[in-house]
Amino acid sequence: MARDAWDPQQLPDLTGRRYLVTGSNAGLGYFSCEQLVRAGARVVMTGRNPNRLSAARAALHRRVDEAEGRVETLILDTSNLGSVRAAAASAATSGPVHGVLLNAGITHPPKQRETTPDGIELVFATNALGHFGLAGELLLPLAKTGGRLVWLGSLSTTISPYDPVDPQLVEGYTAWRAYVQSKVATTSLGFEADRRLRAAGVSVSSLVAHPGYSIGGRTPGIQGVNQPSRLKRFADNLQGPMTQSKEHGAWPLVRALIDPDAEGGQFYGPQRLTRGAPQVARPSKITRDPEIAARLWEFCERTARVQWPFEKAAKVRRR
Numbered sequence: 093m094a095r096d097a098w099d100p101q102q103l104p105d106l107t108g109r110r111y112l113v114t115g116s117n118a119g120l121g122y123f124s125c126e127q128l129v130r131a132g133a134r135v136v137m138t139g140r141n142p143n144r145l146s147a148a149r150a151a152l153h154r155r156v157d158e159a160e161g162r163v164e165t166l167i168l169d170t171s172n173l174g175s176v177r178a179a180a181a182s183a184a185t186s187g188p189v190h191g192v193l194l195n196a197g198i199t200h201p202p203k204q205r206e207t208t209p210d211g212i213e214l215v216f217a218t219n220a221l222g223h224f225g226l227a228g229e230l231l232l233p234l235a236k237t238g239g240r241l242v243w244l245g246s247l248s249t250t251i252s253p254y255d256p257v258d259p260q261l262v263e264g265y266t267a268w269r270a271y272v273q274s275k276v277a278t279t280s281l282g283f284e285a286d287r288r289l290r291a292a293g294v295s296v297s298s299l300v301a302h303p304g305y306s307i308g309g310r311t312p313g314i315q316g317v318n319q320p321s322r323l324k325r326f327a328d329n330l331q332g333p334m335t336q337s338k339e340h341g342a343w344p345l346v347r348a349l350i351d352p353d354a355e356g357g358q359f360y361g362p363q364r365l366t367r368g369a370p371q372v373a374r375p376s377k378i379t380r381d382p383e384i385a386a387r388l389w390e391f392c393e394r395t396a397r398v399q400w401p402f403e404k405a406a407k408v409r410r411r
């Protein structure tokens with residue numbers, strides 16, 4: 093499909109493909125699952141809370157006729173490396189994996205620094221490190237299908253281009269800094285993954301996408317998934333000209349995951365920066381710095397105790 097002919101409401105047929113999405117019980121993750129299933133894919137909806145996950149699965153079944161028999165659920169807490177490993181093992185043994193959308197995230201970090209039971213700063217662990225571990229664990233199944241990884245970036249990395257020299261913010265924690273640093277990390281890791289995959293000859297590509305500025309008060313109300321108060325609807329609608337729904341915010345994520353013409357190392361976002369049709373975009377300068385990316389990669393390897401199996405993945409025969 094020609095790049096300018098992409099219609100996010102008329103996706104290519106995805107029958108026979110299976111995608112895993114982190115943080116699928118709400119927001120962009122939920123709408124990405126809807127769009128994938130409508131196009132014929134199977135999805136593995138994942139989340140950390142079983143009740144919220146079943147509510148989202150029920151909503152997807154209510155809203156999408158094609159969902160019958162195509163939706164799996166899996167508990168996955170991205171802030172917990174044990175949960176990441178268990179979920180990856182389960183997803184890898186229950187079917188092929190054609191793509192992984194590394195979407196889950198803390199978007200409103202705590203005011204004070206918090207750590208996970210593994211002793212890692214919570215926002216970095218949830219948004220970046222858990223996804224680094226998950227992607228590494230799923231590399232072999234992805235190599236079998238010639239699959240894709242899509243990481244979640246953010247415009248905030250242009251507004252405050254923090255160099256994550258101290259990724260866990262042992263010093264100088266603020267909620268904003270923790271969020272932006274985690275997004276510098278996810279974006280840099282996404283590009284670094286693609287460079288390393290190419291260098292190793294692995295048939296997996298890694299891309300990054302951002303949803304512009306997508307907010308719940310401009311998003312359809314869905315029981316168990318998105319139930320904003322009247323006040324939130326009112327406040328969010330005041331920002332109408334520069335915002336969009338999370339349903340539309342999912343468009344660049346889904347395009348990066350499934351567009352047959354998309355390539356590893358690309359960055360997708362809305363046409364009008366914060367809103368609009370999905371297209372190739374320009375990532376912030378700091379996220380394109382290979383030295384920062386290499387430093388983050390090594391930090392993640394050490395902290396998560398995960399080495400991506402590049403050599404093995406390069407030998408995997410595509411099915």
Ligand SMILES: NC(=O)c1ccc[n+]([C@@H]2O[C@H](COP(=O)([O-])OP(=O)(O)OC[C@H]3O[C@@H](n4cnc5c(N)ncnc54)[C@H](OP(=O)(O)O)[C@@H]3O)[C@@H](O)[C@H]2O)c1
Pocket residue numbers: 114115116117118119120121139140141144168169170171172195196197198199218219244245246247302303304305306307338341
């Ligand atoms: N919305 C935007 O304008 C915007 C802009 C730039 C980037 N992003 C990025 O897009 C992604 C999704 O954002 P969103 O707007 O859809 O946010 P959201 O509506 O708050 O949804 C976040 C999702 O992540 C899940 N999550 C949080 N912590 C988790 C954990 N430890 N393990 C597993 N799942 C976890 C949440 O599950 P629970 O319900 O269990 O909390 C929820 O499903 C994030 O990575 C965010 O940084 C969003």
